[in-house]
Amino acid sequence: MRIAIGADHAGYKLKEKVIGLLKELGHTYQDFGGQGEPGDDYPDFAAPVAQVVARGEFERGILVCGTGLGMGYAANKVPGIRAAVCHDTYSARLSREHNDANILCLGARVVGPGLALDIVRAWLNAEFSGEERHRRRIGKIDALEERG
Secondary structure: OEEEEEEOOOOHHHHHHHHHHHHHHOOEEEEOOOOOOOOOOOHHHHHHHHHHHHOOOOOEEEEEEOOOHHHHHHHOOOOOOOEEEOOOHHHHHHHHHOOOOOEEEEEOOOOOHHHHHHHHHHHHHOOOOOOHHHHHHHHHHHHHHHHO
């Protein structure tokens, strides 16, 4: 799977651990930055990751900041993105199975590295169920984007 990844200053160290896991699992990834500098602002990394995922250049994206929230807010501004902020494996799995989330947002100050890697595994291994009720709901989300 092709995965785009990025982090701000608060998420840099966890991003590096996630990259190690992606390598271990045999996924292809591109790091869209964040070098741990104090001036690393989350929208500067969320935008390019969300844009390449929305264009279909990458199947999924992973974004890391202090809470995951800022990355989620920014990524969800890009049409076609369903970014899920997850702090547990259950939410991560269901974000894929029910909502077809294409970006996972993690909070490096909220979850420890062990749990974060478990969340990434759960999210990567889960697939969209395709059930009619979930497709219908995603269609309604897409309609909200179109209406503005």
